[in-house]
Amino acid sequence: MTRLYSFLTAALVAGVALVPSQALVPAAQPAKEPAGEYVSRGNRPDSVRATLAAHKLPTLEGKWYFAGPFDNINQTGFDFAFPPEKKVDLKATYAGKSDAKVTWKEYDTFRLGKVTNLQRLFPDVTTDAVVYLYHTFESPKAFKLPISLGSDDTISVFVNGKRVLHEAHFRGAAPDQDLAVAEIKAGTNELLIKVCQEAGGWAVYVNPELPDIVPQTIRKRLDRDFPSKNVVESAQAAAKNEAASYRIDTIPLANDCVLEVGGLAFRPDGKLLACTRRGDVYLIHNPTAPNPADIKMTKFATGMHEALGMFVESNNTVFVIQRPELTKLIDADGDGRADEYQTVCDKWGVSGDYHEYAFGPARDKQGNFFITLNVGFGGGHQSKAPWRGWCVKVSPEGKMEPFACGLRSPNGINFAPDGELFYCDNQGEWSVTNKMHHLKKGAFYGHPAGLRWVKDSPFVGKMPEKVASGMWYDGTQPSQKKWNDLGRTIPWVRPAPVYPDLDPPCIWFPYGRMGKSVSEPIWDTTDGKFGPYAGQCFVGDQTNAVVMRVALEQVNGVYQGACFPFRSGLQCGVNRLCFAPDGSLFAGQTNRGWGSLGGKPYGLQRITYTGVEPCDIHHINLTKDGFALTFTKPLDPKTLGQQPVSVSSYTYAYKSDYGGPEVDTRAEKVGAAVLSKDGKTLTVPVGGLKKGRVYEFRLDGPKSRAGEPVLHPEAYYTLNELVK
Structure with a gap:
């Protein structure tokens, strides 16, 4: 084994390839790109640059430099112009x-099309810093070059001295995550990128996209093979189309009301209660009145510490979760204002870390409450106080017991109609993107901070x-993937899959395309009062100010399914959702400290x-050899074309970094799609299905029999189990 390893190492260093016979041959020279053609390189970023090179356009490859930290x-x-900007x-x-003295240095480890860890440039600088990246390149002509970007945290982009992005x-x-359009001139061009770090990770992503001067047929082929993940989309156009089926009305607020909504719940009498991050609880009278003048607000309670959820028991009794405790509010005399504030449970810890939120409460049929507890943020141990990073169960008598561990920022917990419990968690360390979990007793969901309290639990x-x-x-073992990417042809004995030791999400929300928080x-x-999606789940997003839709199924007893866009164009980040008795959906909003x-x-x-009724994908079911997409309306078979659906897939890395990209993105081989007799179900064969991946669907052209385009032609299916 040692001799073989030495031989392989020597071969790699010498720059030779290995063939099955193990004969040594000179390393193949890179193929010359065909002029003016589409060039596929197995993923979108590399394919874009190879295609740009084939068209003799700038690829942004070459020497990069960095200067910092400032x-x-x-x-x-973020707003201060340091000398490099001048x-x-x-x-x-x-x-x-x-x-400290700062000079420009060559950034020889910078890679286009990859998330690059800037922290490695300055290991001793962990917070409050700025770095500049610089690149010059030649162009044979003037044109507009789109540049795809991502950053941790802020990003500014300057092209030839002009700022084109400042986020x-x-x-x-x-x-x-962002898109900058660079005005390229013929000759020498300068690209300057500024990335500011506040705390946590520090990273950047840069890659060009295909400009309009590349033929549309080539750009469409790229999108078919590797669907664009650019989140800078026409949100206004989407909202306009969605408005035909789902109208948004704004509820007027009292002049002195700062309604930073932390929780919403209807009382049996039809009045709406809203608790706020500032510790107030408001009673909203006639919330569904057609005339806004008939909607009134009065204060029901005040003085709580960041109230982020509630459960209504009766017209006079409501339970509110605040940072240090679960509180029972009682309006004893029925005058519309709470007279009693009773502590139900305060057995979890609070250290003073601003990030130690508490969410819930979800209540089961036996009267038990379930509460999710945020971990702290930044340096040091993130579970400084007991049970941070856990879901806890509180009995009707107020006794608390640990229920599940591994939560990070679980901003929302609820029971499904079948009695199963679910929660949503936010992107961050150990959580590469936003996700939704089926919450089970004794399960571990990935964030390790709360493991320090296992010793005090029954687990x-x-x-x-x-x-x-x-x-x-x-x-997949990443070491195997790296070996395969080298193009080695020596036979490889595939190791057994090694999965993270945790309960995986039932839904991954791809970052940016499906919200950010x-x-x-x-x-x-x-x-049916809310349209054709009865029984499905809706999830708000606090950053993108949208509502998303989730359709779950069980495969081998495990929950998985698809998420879809639903309604954009709201006025602020959506923190809480609540259905009214008339079937309308209320969205409580806030952006303080988080932005939206x-x-x-x-x-x-x-x-x-x-x-x-919109024409849209209603739900997706996994089949033994692919997927079945069911629509709200029958499709016209004449609009399907040869390939009405393109499918790509990717997975995620389980790691300690704050967020991160999709990995191992690939275009899937799709067979001939078959439309059912009623026109509502499109069966799509997909080969080589693998659990632990997200399958991304893009529709190209299908319309209803009435000629309506599919409202949201994209969907994202999380596959945890294969059909046996």
Whole structure:
């Protein structure tokens, strides 16, 4: 074994290839790109650059330089113009963070099309810093070059001295989070990228996209093989199309009401209660009144610590979750204002970390409450106080017991109509993107901070003592993948799959395309009052100010399924959802500290089904050899074409980094799609299905029999189990 390893190592160093006979041959020279053609390289970023090279257009490949760190204390670095923004001189010396000398250095480990860890440039700098990246390139002509970007945290882009992107984010880096359009001139061009770090990770993603001067047929082929994950889409156009079926109305607020919604719940009498992050509880009278003037607000309770959820027991009794406790509010005299504040349970810890939120409560038929507890943020141990990173169960008598571990920022927990419990978790460390889990007693969901409290739980020996970083959710060993990517032809003995030691999500929400900060899941129990999605789940997103849809199924007793866009164009980040007795959906909103699209800092809106049924994908079922896509309306077979659906797939890495990209993205081989007799189900054969992957669907051209295009031609199926 040692001799074989030495032989392989020597071969790699010498730059030769190995063939099955193990004869040594000279390394093959890179193939010359065919002029003006589409060139596939197995993934979108590499294919884009290879195709640009074939068209003799800039690829952004070549030498890159970096300069930093500069200071970003109190996030002032984002808007402050450090010297490189005024003029780049690769021989210059600047005053950097803590007055350290900063010079330009070649960034020889920078890679296009990959999330690059900037922290490795400055191992001793962990917070509040700025770095600049610089690249020059030649172009034979003037044109507009789109550049796909991702960043942790903020990003600014300058092309030939002109700022073309300036986005303030606090997020993990991933591909295609932002898009800059660069005005390229004939001759020499300069590209300067500024990335500011606040805390946590520090990373950047850069890759060109195909410009309009590349023929449309080539751009369409790229999108077919590797569907674009660019999240900078026409949200206004999508919202306009969605409005035909789902109308949004804004609920007027009292002048003195700061309604940063943390929880929503209807009382039996039809009045709506809303608790807020500022500790107030409001009673909203006539919330579904056609005339906004008839909607009134009064204060029901006040003085709580960041109230982020509630459960209504009766017109006079409501349970509210606040940071340190579960509280019972009682309106004893029925005057519309709480008279008693009773502590139900306060047995979890609070350290003072701002990130120690508490969410819920979800209540089962036996009267038990389930509460999810956020971990802390940043340096040090993230579960400083007991039971942080856990779901806990509280009995009607107030006795608390640990229920499940491995949660990070579980902003929303709810029961499905079948009595099963689910929660949504947010992207961050150990959570590469947003996700939804089936919540089970004794399960571990991936974030290791809370494992320190296992010793005080009934799960000793039943949960991992520690976790390993770097495994892939589809069981692939990354070392094997790297070997295969080298193009070696020596026979490889495939190792057995190695999966992370945890309960995987039933739904992955691909970052950006399906929100950036998920909130509470809620099920449609309106029996059709809310349109054609009865029994399905809806999830808000706090950053993108949208509502998404989830259709679950069970395969071998395990939950999995698909998520879809549903309604965009809301005025603020959606933190809570609640169905009204009339079947409309209320969306409680807030953006303080977190940021969101929409322009408003907080508010309350109502989504109402207009009665116009949309043409859309209703749900997706896994089959033994592919998928069955069922639509809300029959499709016209004449609009299907030769390949009406393209499918790609990817998995995620289970690792300690804050967020991260999809990995091992590949175009799947799709067989001939078959439409059912009623026109509603399209069966799509897909070969080589593998559990632990997300399958992304893109429709190209299908329309209903009435000529309507599919409203949302994309969907994302999380595959945990194969059909036996």
